[in-house]
Amino acid sequence: MPLTRLTKVGAAAASPLPAGGPSSVSSRKWCYMSFLDVLWAMLVGFALVAYLMIMFSVIVDLFRDDSTSGWLKAVWVVCLILFPLLTSLVYLIARGNGMAARSAATSKKVEEQTEEYIRSVAGSGPAAEIAHAHRLLEQGAISESEYEALKARAIAV
Structure with a gap:
């Protein structure tokens, strides 16, 4: 229900506002969001989450790579801090195929270790x-x- 405007100081014309005059209402701030405002907020939230996922995957892949030297990793991290969007896009374009290969190799290694552990714990027949x-x-x-x-x-x- 929208608030009605005060016609005179302290008097309201059929106002749903609490009695006590404008001082009791002035401390309240009413904010109405339209459908487009909500949609925009959801879009911005989605973009933020997607951006953070890309950043974390780049950082994880960067430190997972054994072939990259420590200095080069430090340069990538500094660039990610100074120019995050540009650096993450360059990293994905330049090293995207390697990211997939390293991720697949890591998951295969973890799966093999898990199977070996299960075999050792389960015992022999x-x-x-x-x-x-x-x-x-x-x-x-x-x-x-x-x-x-x-x-x-x-x-x-």
């Missing part, structure tokens, strides 16, 4: 445990009864 016990029996490290106990325990699991 019953057949591998029985084979290991059989080798110990052949080496003379365990007796026949210990072999049978290990075999029974491996099968039970």
